[in-house]
Amino acid sequence: MSTPLHDAVAEVLLKNRRTKDGYQYTVPSPSSYPYQWLWDSCFHAIMLSHLEFDAAKAELRALVSKQFPSGQIPHMLYWEPQEVMAVDWGVPDTSSLTQPPLLAYATWRTFAASGDHAFLEELYPAIVRFHEYLLTRVRPEVGLIGIINPDESGEDNSPRFDRALALPAQHPVEHNSQKRFALFDEHRTCAYLAYPCTATHFWVEDVAFNSYFVWNCQVLADIAHELGDTTASAHWRGVAKRVGQAMREHLLFNGEFKTLSSPDFLPIEIKTWAMFAPLLADLYTKDEAAVLIETHLKDPTSFDAPFGVPTVALDEPSYDPYEPSWGKAWQHPHWRGPIWMAPHWFLHKGLTRYGYTDLAATLKQKSVSLIEKSGFREYFDPMTGEGMGAEDFTWGGLVIDME
Ligand code: GLC
Numbered sequence: 001m002s003t004p005l006h007d008a009v010a011e012v013l014l015k016n017r018r019t020k021d022g023y024q025y026t027v028p029s030p031s032s033y034p035y036q037w038l039w040d041s042c043f044h045a046i047m048l049s050h051l052e053f054d055a056a057k058a059e060l061r062a063l064v065s066k067q068f069p070s071g072q073i074p075h076m077l078y079w080e081p082q083e084v085m086a087v088d089w090g091v092p093d094t095s096s097l098t099q100p101p102l103l104a105y106a107t108w109r110t111f112a113a114s115g116d117h118a119f120l121e122e123l124y125p126a127i128v129r130f131h132e133y134l135l136t137r138v139r140p141e142v143g144l145i146g147i148i149n150p151d152e153s154g155e156d157n158s159p160r161f162d163r164a165l166a167l168p169a170q171h172p173v174e175h176n177s178q179k180r181f182a183l184f185d186e187h188r189t190c191a192y193l194a195y196p197c198t199a200t201h202f203w204v205e206d207v208a209f210n211s212y213f214v215w216n217c218q219v220l221a222d223i224a225h226e227l228g229d230t231t232a233s234a235h236w237r238g239v240a241k242r243v244g245q246a247m248r249e250h251l252l253f254n255g256e257f258k259t260l261s262s263p264d265f266l267p268i269e270i271k272t273w274a275m276f277a278p279l280l281a282d283l284y285t286k287d288e289a290a291v292l293i294e295t296h297l298k299d300p301t302s303f304d305a306p307f308g309v310p311t312v313a314l315d316e317p318s319y320d321p322y323e324p325s326w327g328k329a330w331q332h333p334h335w336r337g338p339i340w341m342a343p344h345w346f347l348h349k350g351l352t353r354y355g356y357t358d359l360a361a362t363l364k365q366k367s368v369s370l371i372e373k374s375g376f377r378e379y380f381d382p383m384t385g386e387g388m389g390a391e392d393f394t395w396g397g398l399v400i401d402m403e
Pocket of ligand 1: 028033037039040153154155156333334
């Protein structure tokens, strides 16, 4: 289907398209984020599956081309080195961290749109190895995936990570980045052994990250089934179930999922959009979901803002919707309140999965309004819809997949 919105998304994706060494990928924003990023590329493939199948496939092929022998997929691929995020990661051409596992879903969608079975078969081993790698990242007594840096969540300075970084609810954003960058060095010193080595400096069993993992294991089971591998299909369904149960056992408190964080592994009580992420993977009961939505999502003092769902509830002490006034956009991706399109898209998927189609439609409408008002910006003020951060930022394109 082609609409003016589809055309606008196609235009920004084309503007941000790059080729190198026979690979093709999309940068999230030409001036602010000029490389390939892991979860961004999954979003791009999902958008492209509505527009241009071959480009969706190319995006994912480029992404898995730098997979490590361990199975890890790095979160940044520096095809053309530039001054943005010029970090000494200690590994060539990529970062040493990872990002949320959405590869199974992005591949599945690309297959579903294109019908290209050979492509599914081609990507399958990389997805399996990535998921197996993530399973090496569990505290054995808990069985949940841990992240070793806030950047691995994709929500770099979210207040969910304040405690692990020993930061107060309000702090200068420079302090936040200094601590995150210091962790890059710890990981190098640990020779990239996330657990148990880097984990001694930062370890967070994040609700959103584990929800993505469970959801993508469910999809991986579908992929294995489609490829006729019934043993693997049963295996991944079992992994999804096991991690889902561990989430319910360790992260669910009075009907709400919370993140566990080093150093003490007590639940993080700050309300962020992540409390809704388990809807993606069917981890709340129907009754729990109904209460959660009624008490939080529909509450105008916390998550029901005029332009959509803020990343941090409006009534949290850490809520701060404004872009920091110094430096360049890439120096302060800001996850302490403004609306970002990826959480909107996750929430749309979760609400649809639970049958809340009216709420999902409203969320889509608000997302479209943000683009109409402010264009393809990185994030938005929940009260005014004003766009902030990077320009020509691709994530607004996710609206074409809110269906
Ligand atoms: C910012 C975002 C992160 C994203 C990256 C590239 O760092 O916080 O989620 O992957 O930009 O767009």
